[in-house]
Each structure stands twice: as structure tokens, then as C-alpha cells.
Amino acid sequence: MRQLTLAALLLAAPASAAVPVSAVNTQADAVEAKVIDWRRDIHQHPELGNREVRTAALVAKHLRALGYEVREKVGVTGVVGILKGGKPGGVVALRADMDALPVKEATGLPFASQATGTYNGATVPVAHACGHDAHVAMLMGAAEVLAKLKADIPGTVVLVFQPAEEGPPAGEAGGASLMLKEGVFNAPKPQAIFGLHVWPGVAGSLSWRPGAMMAEADTVHITLKGVQTHGAVPWRGTDLIGQVATTVHEVNRLVTRTIDPTQTPTILTMSAINAGLRHNIIPDKAEIFGTMRSFDLARRDQLKEQLEKMVKGIAAVYGTEATVDISSAGALTYNEPALATWLSGPLAEATGSVDQIHPDAPPVTVSEDVSLFMNKVGGVYYFLGISPDGVAAGETPPNHSPFFTVNEKALKTGVKAHVLSAIRFLEQQPKRERPAS
Ligand SMILES: [Zn+2]
Ligand SMILES: [Zn+2]
Incomplete structure (x- = not known):
């Protein structure tokens, strides 16, 4: 009887088998060059908050070509992509922000921004000095990997491309709060949301902490x-x-x-x-x-x-x-503790080494409006190290500096981190706690 039960379990196993990390790695390798190209293209064409028209069009076109259900103009220029996996299951969301800053880029990169925009009525230089170009490109890459693995995904993935994280122009609404107001999570409602920010640190390393993470x-x-x-x-x-x-x-x-x-x-x-x-x-x-x-x-x-x-x-x-x-x-960016602990598994798979993950990193005093999404459904936000090779985190030009840049070696890890956090969440349905508010 016992053996029969075991046999039945083994027979049932293929239906519930996890997506092998090797399949994710293969697809991430295949998309890496495209992610770098997208990042450079978006970097060269930065757009201020609520003006991410070109970026949003690029995202929507890509998602449609991959077979996603696409909703546009959710919160001015926001784009939402919905991918239904080949197996039944829950719903998980991934987030990237799209806006640039009124900063004059001084990186000297061949694809450095020459763009200008209008900010508070004045013409200003515009640059991706917070790395949101890399965020968009990595989530576009993750979208492609997820679409390739769709048949084996147990549930639905919602991709949120958010405008105006740095704040909308004076007199306008925008960002995560407006996307929520306009029903980004109405149907389907995610059980959790994950996202990442590029940050000074060893390229391709991932760090986060349980509880209060950003101020x-x-x-x-x-x-x-x-x-x-x-x-x-x-x-x-x-x-x-x-x-x-x-x-x-x-x-x-x-x-x-x-x-x-x-x-x-x-x-x-x-x-x-x-x-x-x-x-x-x-x-x-x-x-x-x-x-x-x-x-x-x-x-x-x-x-x-x-x-x-x-x-x-x-x-x-x-x-x-x-x-x-x-x-x-x-709002306070609060990583749901049980989920933050659980995430070590998928993120170690993404980096390929436990030495590259830091699940007990110190908090940082900047704030992030991803917190509003996380307060609604719970989730975890983490940092992806992007320092130039051989440059210590403390010596790396910080986000918002005219010299800020992203080590492109880290992008593939970001793609894998997105994909594995979503797929493993759907496969494993980790135990939950009440989020902060
Ligand atoms: Zn920023
Ligand atoms: Zn940012």
C-alpha cells in the first residue's frame, strides 16, 4: 500500500516538477545580448516621470510579441503584462520603474544621454542616473525567459512597468499610487510582488534584509x-x-x-x-x-x-x-520577513553561489514607492550590485550622481533573479505573514 502511494506520487511528479534552474540559465544566456542592447537604447533615450512614452511603447510592443496580455496607460504611461502559465496556480507580480532624472550625465559612455526634457517649466538635461534603464531592460529580458518557459509555469505572472518612481511633475499624480488607483492589481490580484534596484556593490551580488529595508x-x-x-x-x-x-x-x-x-x-x-x-x-x-x-x-x-x-x-x-x-x-519599504527568508533559495539559484547573496544587508535611508505595491500584497525588494569591476561599493558613484553607471555583467543575474523569484514563488507557495500595513 505504502509502495503504491509512493508509485502514485512518482507518477504524478512530472506534472508538479519544478522548472530546472538549467532551463532558466539557458534562456537567460540567450537573452543577455538583447538585454544589454535594450538597456543602452533606453539609456540613450531617457524620459522623465510621466513622460516615458517611447520606453512604454518599446515595452508594450515586446510583451505583445511574446504573447502577453498587455494593458497600457495604467497610471499615465504604465504598462502591465500578464502571462498565464501552462499549469494552474497562484499569481505573482514583478516590478520595474521606467523614469529618468533631471541630471546631466558625465559618464563619458559611448551611449551617454544627450537628451533634454521639461522639468518644472524649465528645459533640463535628462539621464538615467538611477539605473531605471537597466530595470526596464532586465524585466523585458525576464518577460522573454518566462514566455519561453510558460508551459511549465504553475500560475500567472504580472509584470508591472511603473512610471514616475522619482515623483511625478508638479501638479500631476503618478507613480505606484496612481497605478494602484487605476487598478493595476484588480484582476488578477497578485499574492506577492518582487522587484530589484541596481545599487553600488559587487556586480551581480544580491542583497536585502527582512523587515524595514528602505526608509x-x-x-x-x-x-x-x-x-x-x-x-x-x-x-x-x-x-x-x-x-x-x-x-x-x-x-x-x-x-x-x-x-x-x-x-x-x-x-x-x-x-x-x-x-x-x-x-x-x-x-x-x-x-x-x-x-x-x-x-x-x-x-x-x-x-x-x-x-x-x-x-x-x-x-x-x-x-x-x-x-x-x-x-x-x-512609505517604508518593508520586506515581509517570512518571504525575505524564503527568497534566499531562489536568489542563490540566480547568482549560482551563496557567497553572492546577502540576506541580512543594512537598511538604506533613501525611499522607494515600490513600498506602496508591497504594502498592498506583501513582497520583497532587493538590491543588485552594479559597481565597476575592482571598484568598492563605497567608491562607486552613487545613484543620482552624474557619474552613476551600471556594470552590464550584472544584468543577466537580474534577469534570473526576476524569473526565479516568480517561478519558485508559484511552485512553492511559501508560508506568509501579515505585511507591515
Ligand atoms: Zn532614484
Ligand atoms: Zn531608483
Whole structure:
């Protein structure tokens, strides 16, 4: 009886057999040259947020040719591709962002950007200084590999090509929040989403961490109102300029004096001041702008309260009025812990070596709007190392630098990481936890 059951299991095995990693490797080898070509083409033709028209058309055409169901203009220029595998199963999503930045490229690459665009009404140079060109190319490569392996995939893969990750132009909606509003996950709804960002590190290495991975970003806007007076008779008005200096000085002390640095990294930076016009007029209005970065949302809420209390306390001393607006500019990127642990398997397969994966990397203080997708369905976001050969991560020009570039050797690993995270998720249906929010 026992043997019969075993025989039945063995007979059933081919239907549920995993896609061999060798098949993924073969297809990734076959697509590598195309991925490099796409990346260079997109790099040479960068487009700012919500203006990714050429890039989106390239993606949609490629997905259609591969037999994907394609939805366009989801969140202005977003493209969604849906691939139904040959076997029944769940749904998983993969994400790439498409937008470039108002940066003048200084890499000296033969395919460096010469492009310009319009940003806040001004003509600006435009470049892929955050590597989203590589993101699009790798997910296009993954689309092709997945299409080739389609017959053996148990479930559905949703590819999300997202516009405006760096933020939409002033006065426009965009990015992950708009794609969600416009139903990117409505049908089919993914059970989880995975994605990657190119980042300084050994080319082709993959790093991530469970839990809080990229910061919650909050924008701080302080407005101070007093009584204007001549600089020669300060006692006839309020000393708003002195108050600005005191406020910046005290706010800068707040984090170091109130947060346990061994518990949670926190940044509070005052970055801009608008106040005054002339040497002999003390103005009646001043504004201070800043940014907060946190990894612990409860602690962030406390810090917001402390900041407001401090600013208003100082205003009371100076006899002025203060308002403090703190608004979220990017949600915490939270890797669902159980999934983050599980992902070591597929990502070790993608790199071909456990030495090339780092599942306990430190968090980073930048923020990413992939967090909004992850908050909806849970998932994991990870970094793909792209440093030039022989250049340490700390010596590599960072993302957003005019010298930022991507080591193309890493692209094939990125393709495999996308493909294996999706296929193994569908095959193995790993145990889940509740995501952060
Ligand atoms: Zn960026
Ligand atoms: Zn980016």
C-alpha cells in the first residue's frame, strides 16, 4: 500500500516538477545580448516621470510579441503584462520603474544621454542616473525567459512597468499610487510582488534584509509668522531670522538626544530656508524645509510630535506663530520577513553561489514607492550590485550622481533573479505573514 502511494506520487511528479534552474540559465544566456542592447537604447533615450512614452511603447510592443496580455496607460504611461502559465496556480507580480532624472550625465559612455526634457517649466538635461534603464531592460529580458518557459509555469505572472518612481511633475499624480488607483492589481490580484534596484556593490551580488529595508520619508515644512520691522529697530517687531537660526540648531539636536541610535536609524535634516529680502528688513514670514527618514513608524510618530512641540515652544519664546506640516513623501519599504527568508533559495539559484547573496544587508535611508505595491500584497525588494569591476561599493558613484553607471555583467543575474523569484514563488507557495500595513 505504502509502495503504491509512493508509485502514485512518482507518477504524478512530472506534472508538479519544478522548472530546472538549467532551463532558466539557458534562456537567460540567450537573452543577455538583447538585454544589454535594450538597456543602452533606453539609456540613450531617457524620459522623465510621466513622460516615458517611447520606453512604454518599446515595452508594450515586446510583451505583445511574446504573447502577453498587455494593458497600457495604467497610471499615465504604465504598462502591465500578464502571462498565464501552462499549469494552474497562484499569481505573482514583478516590478520595474521606467523614469529618468533631471541630471546631466558625465559618464563619458559611448551611449551617454544627450537628451533634454521639461522639468518644472524649465528645459533640463535628462539621464538615467538611477539605473531605471537597466530595470526596464532586465524585466523585458525576464518577460522573454518566462514566455519561453510558460508551459511549465504553475500560475500567472504580472509584470508591472511603473512610471514616475522619482515623483511625478508638479501638479500631476503618478507613480505606484496612481497605478494602484487605476487598478493595476484588480484582476488578477497578485499574492506577492518582487522587484530589484541596481545599487553600488559587487556586480551581480544580491542583497536585502527582512523587515524595514528602505526608509519612510517625510517632508517637513515649517512656517513662521511674526511682525516685520526695520533692522535698526528690532524691538519694534519680532526677530524671525534669529528664531530660524535657533529652530534649525535645536531641531538638529532632537534626533541625537531623543532616539536610541542602537535601536533604529533616524534622520532629520533641515535643508532649505526662505526668509527675508534685504539687509535692513527683518521679515514677517519665514519658511524652513526638511526631510525625515525613519524605519520604525511608531518612533517616527513620536518624533513628529516632539518636533512640533519644539518648534512651537521656540515660537512662543520669540512671540511669533508657527505651523508645522509633516507629510509622507514615501512609505517604508518593508520586506515581509517570512518571504525575505524564503527568497534566499531562489536568489542563490540566480547568482549560482551563496557567497553572492546577502540576506541580512543594512537598511538604506533613501525611499522607494515600490513600498506602496508591497504594502498592498506583501513582497520583497532587493538590491543588485552594479559597481565597476575592482571598484568598492563605497567608491562607486552613487545613484543620482552624474557619474552613476551600471556594470552590464550584472544584468543577466537580474534577469534570473526576476524569473526565479516568480517561478519558485508559484511552485512553492511559501508560508506568509501579515505585511507591515
Ligand atoms: Zn532614484
Ligand atoms: Zn531608483
